[in-house]
Amino acid sequence: MSLKANEKNSIESGTFSLTDVVSIADISRKEIEIVLNKAKNLEEMDKKEKSKILENRVVASLFFEPSTRTRLSFETAIQNLGGRVIGFADPGVSSFKKGETLSDTIKMIERYADIIVMRHFIEGAARRAAEISQVPIINGGDGANQHPTQTLLDLYTIKKEFGKIDGITIGLLGDLKYGRTVHSLAYALAKFNDAKIYCISPEQLKMPKEIIEDIKGKVKVIETDDLNKVLPELDVLYATRIQKERFADEKDYNKVKNAFILDAGILKKTKKQFRIMHPLPRVNEIKTELDLTPAALYFEQAANGVPVREALLAMLLGKKKVI
Amino acid sequence: MSEKKIHISPIKNGTAIDHLPVGTSLKILEAINVNDATCTAAMNVESKKMGRKDILFIEGKELNETEMDKIRILGKNGTMNIIKDSKISKKESIDYPNEAKGILTCANEKCITNKEGLITKFSLKKNPLSAKCFYCEKSMDKKEIMNSIKKG
Ligand SMILES: [Zn+2]
Numbered sequence: 193m194s195l196k197a198n199e200k201n202s203i204e205s206g207t208f209s210l211t212d213v214v215s216i217a218d219i220s221r222k223e224i225e226i227v228l229n230k231a232k233n234l235e236e237m238d239k240k241e242k243s244k245i246l247e248n249r250v251v252a253s254l255f256f257e258p259s260t261r262t263r264l265s266f267e268t269a270i271q272n273l274g275g276r277v278i279g280f281a282d283p284g285v286s287s288f289k290k291g292e293t294l295s296d297t298i299k300m301i302e303r304y305a306d307i308i309v310m311r312h313f314i315e316g317a318a319r320r321a322a323e324i325s326q327v328p329i330i331n332g333g334d335g336a337n338q339h340p341t342q343t344l345l346d347l348y349t350i351k352k353e354f355g356k357i358d359g360i361t362i363g364l365l366g367d368l369k370y371g372r373t374v375h376s377l378a379y380a381l382a383k384f385n386d387a388k389i390y391c392i393s394p395e396q397l398k399m400p401k402e403i404i405e406d407i408k409g410k411v412k413v414i415e416t417d418d419l420n421k422v423l424p425e426l427d428v429l430y431a432t433r434i435q436k437e438r439f440a441d442e443k444d445y446n447k448v449k450n451a452f453i454l455d456a457g458i459l460k461k462t463k464k465q466f467r468i469m470h471p472l473p474r475v476n477e478i479k480t481e482l483d484l485t486p487a488a489l490y491f492e493q494a495a496n497g498v499p500v501r502e503a504l505l506a507m508l509l510g511k512k513k514v515i
Numbered sequence: 516m517s518e519k520k521i522h523i524s525p526i527k528n529g530t531a532i533d534h535l536p537v538g539t540s541l542k543i544l545e546a547i548n549v550n551d552a553t554c555t556a557a558m559n560v561e562s563k564k565m566g567r568k569d570i571l572f573i574e575g576k577e578l579n580e581t582e583m584d585k586i587r588i589l590g591k592n593g594t595m596n597i598i599k600d601s602k603i604s605k606k607e608s609i610d611y612p613n614e615a616k617g618i619l620t621c622a623n624e625k626c627i628t629n630k631e632g633l634i635t636k637f638s639l640k641k642n643p644l645s646a647k648c649f650y651c652e653k654s655m656d657k658k659e660i661m662n663s664i665k666k667g
Binding site for chain 2 (some may be wrong): 215217293294295313314315316317319320334335336337338402
């Protein structure tokens with residue numbers, strides 16, 4: 193049985209050319225599809241069979257910045273595949289805070305682990321690690337820069353729900369200026385055909401011009417601050433949190449903070465298959481009254497992180513790099 | 516006029532850079548490591564083509580690729596002449612390079628290159644000029660690029 197699983201695994205990973213998952217910018221549409229297919233296979237796979245994929249393997253989980261959600265999702269994926277986890281959840285309790293360079297940490301850990309999952313507050317940390325590590329690196333977030341596994345699980349959620357990503361009409365809502373998640377998702381959707389993106393935000397938190405410039409021509413992008421007007425057209429509304437810290441003046445924050453709160457009333461205007469996504473944690477931007485409606489996709493979205501991360505772990509395994 | 520004649524003397528071995536935008540000759544001298552090379556800058560010289568221009572001569576030093584890339588960023592539209600034994604051995608119309616390695620400092624203070632003193636790598640786009648950091652993926656515009664060129 194295990195041989196069969198490994199064999200299947202090696203065939204399917206053959207076409208996944210990346211040795212590290214650092215940035216969504218590195219991943220082509222075809223490779224995204226390979227990841228999503230693999231995730232689907234793993235979801236359908238017998239648990240026992242699945243638990244042999246990382247048998248006798250060690251995955252390092254290095255969280256230089258705490259993120260309980262992302263860490264638990266990764267560690268669940270590792271455990272489901274039968275792997276063992278080493279690492280730390282918070283650098284405050286380890287010696288890594290004491291001035292050791294990232295390079296030194298990686299050069300040490302790569303000798304213990306088959307794959308390194310890392311989250312770091314320094315931007316570019318994962319790229320640096322990938323450059324020097326002989327074992328694959330999976331970026332679990334590097335500051336405000338990249339969080340590719342979030343984007344892949346977002347895409348997986350859309351694919352699972354709608355059967356495809358091409359032609360999707362999605363509203364990105366809330367803080368589009370600083371929101372790393374929506375930036376990456378917009379770039380990823382630009383790799384697909386005929387996606388339509390409504391950027392719905394207050395004036396102060398609009399999608400950066402460079403990003404609009406980069407993706408227009410590949411997707412339709414429409415900027416608006418009127419959610420109600422676009423609601424009937426949307427397949428997906430991707431909500432994000434508006435953070436108080438983003439506003440220089442509290443008055444400005446108070447003006448917009450309640451403008452984009454979603455309640456059950458919105459469902460009167462939406463399509464039947466309309467779905468709400470959110471990277472979580474939410475504060476008050478989605479009222480709990482929506483949680484039990486068919487539109488609420490956000491908890492399932494979070495759960496989809498596990499098969500997507502399993503897929504990446506399975507496909508990167510054994511991809512030792514020659515440096 | 517007589518002064519100009521004294522300073523702009525042909526060089527035997529080195530680099531002559533002509534048609535530089537006014538003010539760039541000093542910036543180039545700041546950006547490269549001149550050591551004990553003899554450098555002569557003619558500034559704000561009349562030019563048929565440009566109105567006014569700078570000319571820079573660097574005698575007795577072979578520029579390395581990093582230094583040439585700095586000149587390619589600073590001296591766009593100029594002409595770089597490599598001179599060996601009083602003859603032009605290579606002539607290059609100066610244009611932005613596609614990549615810049617170890618030349619620019621990333622403007623993102625949260626970037627790992629600034630935190631750990633790494634050699635920076637940028638990919639450049641022209642029209643308009645921008646440079647994207649290989650590590651943190653942030654882009655710098657022309658003004659930021661010109662301000663971030665490392666000193667020689
Ligand atoms: Zn950078």
